[in-house]
Amino acid sequence: MGVVSISMPDELEERIDEFGEDHGYTGRSEIVREAVRNLLNEFEDKRLEDRDLMAIVTVLFDFETTSVEEKMMHLRHDHEELVVSNFHSHVGNHYCMELFVLEGQLEEISTFVGKIRATKDTVSVDYSVHPVDDISLLS
Ligand SMILES: [Zn+2]
Known part of the structure; x- marks a missing residue:
């Protein structure tokens, strides 16, 4: 070892x-x-492979760390086909929250989340993944 x-x-x-x-x-x-x-x-889930998925990713960061905001903007542009929706919101007096709605396959989603996690100076990164075909089964 x-x-x-x-x-x-x-x-x-x-x-x-x-x-x-x-x-x-x-x-x-x-x-x-x-x-x-x-x-x-985490992203080796066989049940999610080769399926159409949606994901919600939230990133919290201090509003003074403009480098994070800039990185988020670049990510959005680099993954235009994956990011369905994105908004920026303010939480409390000091924090910015970036929310991404993604639609794609597991591999693209995991790449995107990995890049966000690798971003310095974020306070927290959370996400959830749902198969889209499951949603249609529910209706
Ligand atoms: Zn902000």
């Missing part, structure tokens, strides 16, 4: 330790390995 050294904010490190104590983990490595596995498996 290889040894990987990673840097993270003190606050996150404390949360990992607390989580480990609360859930009976033997150490940080075990927690990080599990988190990485979950992240890598």
Whole structure:
């Protein structure tokens, strides 16, 4: 097994330790390995493959970090065929919220979400994915 050294904010490190104590983990490595596995498996869902999907992605960031807003604009242009709808909204006194509605296949959606996650200085990134053919079955 290889040894990987990673840097993270003190606050996150404390949360990992607390989580480990609360859930009976033997150490940080075990927690990080599990988190990485979950992240890598996230878009490997066989039930969603080769289907038409819609996704809703929300990104929260501090309104002073204009670099995030700029990156969001570039992403929207780079993935024009995927982004069905997009709006920018303000939350509280300090935050901007960017909402994307996507329509496409799992691979394109995961690429898009991955790029958003890789954006520095976001406060949070959330998303949900739904098969569109399921929606029509419901009506
Ligand atoms: Zn804004």
